[in-house]
Amino acid sequence: MKLCKAVFFGLVATLALLLGGCSGVIGYSVVLWTIADHGIADGTVVPVYLKSNIMQEYVIDNPNTEAVEKIEVPFSALSTPMSKKKALERAAKYRDYEHQYAKCVLDGLPIREAPENGSKQVYRLRQDEIIRTLYKGNGVIPTNGKELLKGDWLRVITKGGTAGWCFSQNLRLFTMNSDGTYGDGAEEAEVQAADDELDLLLASVWYPDYYQKMISSREMDLDYFSEDYRFDTGSSTGEVILKLFNVDESYPYAGVTKLRGGVYRFNGTQIQVTVKGKTSIVLQYTDSSGKPRSFGFVTLGPDTDIASLIKDEKERRQSVINDLAKFGPEFFSSAYGTLSVSASSPATAADGGTFSWTDYELVVPSLVSRNSGKDGTVAVRYFIGKALKKDWDGVLTFKFDKNGSEVNLLYKKASGGLRLAPARIKEEEDSVTGRKVRSVTASSSPLVMFFQTAAAMSDGM
Secondary structure, eight states: OHHHHHHHHHHHHHHHHHHHOSSOOOEEEEBOSOBGGGTBOTTOEEEEEEEETTTTEEEEEOTTOSSOOEEEEEGGGBOOOBOHHHHHHHHHHTGGGTTEEEEEOSTTOEEESSSSTTSOEEEEOOTTOEEEEEEEEOOOOOBOSSSBOSOOEEEEEOTTSOEEEEEGGGEEEEEBOTTSOBOTTHHHHHHHHOOHHHHHHHHSOBEETHHHHHHHHTOOOTTTOOTTOEEEOOTTTSEEEEEETTEEEEEEOOOEEEEETTEEEETTSSOEEEEEETTEEEEEEEOTTSOEEEEEEEOOOTTOOHHHHHHHHHHHHHHHHHHHHHHOSEEEETTTEEEEEEEOOTTTTOSSEEEEEEOOGGGTTTTSOTTOOSEEEEEOOOOOOHHHHTTOSEEEEEEETTTOOEEEEEEEEETTEEEEEEEEEEEEEOTTTOOEEEEEEEOSOOOOEEEEEHHHHHHHO
8 A cells, every 4th residue: 555655646746746847846835733753843834746635645845854855744734835925924823823732621612613602613622632723813702691701712723624713711722842742731731631520511411300209209290301301511512401391591602611629610601510429410590580590400320211211101191091991981970970981092192081971960069160061181190199009099180171170089990990089289389490399188078989880880780
């Protein structure tokens, strides 16, 4: 391969010399990245003899040798060939940041098309990635909402040749010697880059902390349990996303600043995060009304699949209705009327099922409000505690179509029929999240209704 490459360059170089005159120079370039193998420092102006689009390389003369030595270097190491005068002017423009490189201390830090935070992203830096700094530019300095951030917009170029603007707050500058070794500032840059806590914060997916209790108890309240509710640090997008049942916020940001031990600010946003441990954080931000808010988030481990948990819970709830429909589907009581339960068909894609309840006048209006009609939907929405589980299977929520009234009933499948009793749903608002925490207790009413199945009535006859 090396022989083929040498032959290729030899033939093309010969052709270039024949076509380009005695010198064979097609232009002059500024060395952007130190060419360590040959000791050529960045900022050096070199003659370019050949450009190979196939190899993505230039052929240049090594200025460090007395004899003529042609070497191949990648496109990304040099500026585009130009006149010698322009190359010297370009080198002068880079002089203030000559031999200056930077280590990125934030995974996902963006390089932008223009020196302002809203400009298009052209590249996202990796943690510890090294870039070349070229010169300082005038741009729009980002803010944290109260004050300007410390730093400058720098024109930079990656090892692969992508150029753009990067705000310096999350860059650590150091000098690179012509032999590729690190010089002044390298030790400090290495120290500043080490932040395992920040790495973990940015790499993790964060869910509301109440998810842990719901999952461990297998009692997922689907009004507040969703794949979408999370804190996304935006390490790959440059945009933080905070989404809960009552919050939907997103902000572009320019790096993360460590304020003190375990406390980080997402630059250019209202978001500040305190790391409590490897699996727990507290997020604070100020909403659009100026009210400070705080939320706890946790990681749930690689084996936790939120989508599967939601699917399983929906299937569990549906199976309760399906079992009741199969157990009945009609239940009869001489005092409380006839109750019929049907499961929703797969075609309707509805949760739960439907019911029809006739001749229930004896429980109007103490249990069922007047003018409720007879038809409606039935679903499983709430969970009962250990004390109630001794006597009841769960809670059924009946919603009448005619007036929208709801009746919550404890139920128990018993020998020969179905036992029902009024349930009381207590809601307490979580002062932090605004979430309604629900609990179920038995009503103070002594009413217990028993409905027989058709099969039990036939056996009785």
